[in-house]
Amino acid sequence: MQTVTSHTSQRGVMTTSQQDTxxxxxxxxxxxxxxxxxxxxxxLFSHFAPKLQAYGTRQFGNEQTAMDLVQxxxxxxxxxxxxxxxxxxxxxxxxxxxARNIRFDLLRKNKKRKDDISADELWPILAEQNDxxxxxxxxxxxxxxxxxxxxxGQLPDAQRIVVEKIYVExxxxxxxxxxxxxxxxxxxxxxxxxxxKLKELIVEHD
Amino acid sequence: xxxxxxxxxxxxxxxxxDLSASMTxxxxxxxxxxxxxxQTVCEIEEELCKKHLDSIVETICAPDKGSMSKSQCDQMLxxxxxxxxxxxxxxxxxxxxxxxxxxxxTTLAHNAHRIGEWTHLVGKLWRAPVNLSxxxxxxxxxxxxxxxxxxxxxxGQEATLxxxxxxxxxxxxxxxxxxxxxxxxxxxxxxxxTEDCLTLATLDAPLFFTSGISRLLNPxxxxxxx
Numbered sequence: 001m002q003t004v005t006s007h008t009s010q011r012g013v014m015t016t017s018q019q020d021t022x023x024x025x026x027x028x029x030x031x032x033x034x035x036x037x038x039x040x041x042x043x044l045f046s047h048f049a050p051k052l053q054a055y056g057t058r059q060f061g062n063e064q065t066a067m068d069l070v071q072x073x074x075x076x077x078x079x080x081x082x083x084x085x086x087x088x089x090x091x092x093x094x095x096x097x098x099a100r101n102i103r104f105d106l107l108r109k110n111k112k113r114k115d116d117i118s119a120d121e122l123w124p125i126l127a128e129q130n131d132x133x134x135x136x137x138x139x140x141x142x143x144x145x146x147x148x149x150x151x152x153g154q155l156p157d158a159q160r161i162v163v164e165k166i167y168v169e170x171x172x173x174x175x176x177x178x179x180x181x182x183x184x185x186x187x188x189x190x191x192x193x194x195x196x197k198l199k200e201l202i203v204e205h206d
Numbered sequence: 207x208x209x210x211x212x213x214x215x216x217x218x219x220x221x222x223x224d225l226s227a228s229m230t231x232x233x234x235x236x237x238x239x240x241x242x243x244x245q246t247v248c249e250i251e252e253e254l255c256k257k258h259l260d261s262i263v264e265t266i267c268a269p270d271k272g273s274m275s276k277s278q279c280d281q282m283l284x285x286x287x288x289x290x291x292x293x294x295x296x297x298x299x300x301x302x303x304x305x306x307x308x309x310x311x312t313t314l315a316h317n318a319h320r321i322g323e324w325t326h327l328v329g330k331l332w333r334a335p336v337n338l339s340x341x342x343x344x345x346x347x348x349x350x351x352x353x354x355x356x357x358x359x360x361x362g363q364e365a366t367l368x369x370x371x372x373x374x375x376x377x378x379x380x381x382x383x384x385x386x387x388x389x390x391x392x393x394x395x396x397x398x399x400t401e402d403c404l405t406l407a408t409l410d411a412p413l414f415f416t417s418g419i420s421r422l423l424n425p426x427x428x429x430x431x432x
Contacts, residue, residue: 051262096255104223
């Protein structure tokens with residue numbers, strides 16, 4: 001299972017080591033997540049698209065399906081970059097697992113089953129994790145929304161809107177960031193502040 | 207401590223995306239519960255990534271090089287930037303049955319919307335199908351305390367994962383997270399004692415009851431199966 005990495009320098013394409021490449025890719029993913037940088041994404045794309053295309057071609061033996069795999073995989077990377085966690089593995093392994101899932105779906109698509117299961121259900125690697133909310137600020141589940149709606153009316157508008165979208169409409173933080181056009185970091189800090197404030201209000205009243 | 211794990215060959219197929227949907231669900235749910243297999247799968251995924259992606263050294267998006275032209279790349283980038291976010295799969299973390307509530311591991315939680323109605327089988331056994339539109343048959347099986355599945359063998363493979371509780375058969379006792387794969391001719395008689403047990407099981411062919419009067423159940427084995 002040993003792979004030959006010395007090829008890279010022969011072609012003169014990547015002069016950096018695998019380690020540097022991984023760090024660079026992780027930086028690009030962070031830029032995409034934070035500022036939706038199209039330039040960072042384009043750079044990441046030129047590095048990974050040919051690799052994905054080669055993988056797809058070998059898996060499907062079909063150029064068009066291989067291109068579908070490239071496009072769908074990189075589309076997920078564009079939208080889900082914030083879910084990459086550097087401490088859990090390298091960027092290329094993360095991207096590989098996304099491609100593996102897309103391959104699974106593309107292979108099943110041909111069979112045209114109704115209500116077919118998707119790889120997103122079987123390998124929920126792209127699920128919005130709840131760990132971006134600190135446990136400290138998580139509310140007890142048995143507090144009904146009705147009970148707290150009174151309190152959350154007292155929040156500043158900016159915080160209340162974010163909390164409504166996340167807890168009432170069930171949007172992810174990334175979706176709120178996209179729909180309000182504010183940075184993800186701001187959404188997170190407003191959520192934290194709002195939950196902290198709510199907790200204080202509730203405790204005061206008890 | 208989980209003592210019964212999928213083989214490394216199965217974990218490799220799981221990480222490659224080569225298992226059936228139903229087996230992927232059962233193995234994936236085991237991995238949610240098992241830090242050892244989770245670690246092994248991470249290592250296998252790294253290895254697969256080296257094999258499939260890292261070893262490839264082509265350049266594209268440069269004129270006359272590689273197989274994607276600059277304009278193809280630009281078109282694809284444009285399409286990606288204009289694409290919509292797919293709605294996320296909704297998860298449900300709890301299921302309840304007979305007043306008992308069970309926490310679902312992540313992978314199963316993402317498939318909770320596929321869990322059908324609970325039906326009462328013979329004795330103290332309950333079954334709810336997990337509708338995966340797959341070739342295999344996947345069910346949640348709930349055994350009340352003191353329940354017994356009559357002795358049976360399988361025409362195909364049976365994979366069982368204990369989600370919560372404990373059950374015994376002639377061979378061993380199985381606890382939370384234990385993954386058991388039985389081949390066609392292995393007979394067994396699962397039963398619970400003082401504790402109840404929730405399992406996730408997938409079969410690729412019907413059960414076949416083997417002993418005494420329970421052979422009468424064979425015409426109805428689809429009850430246990432579908």
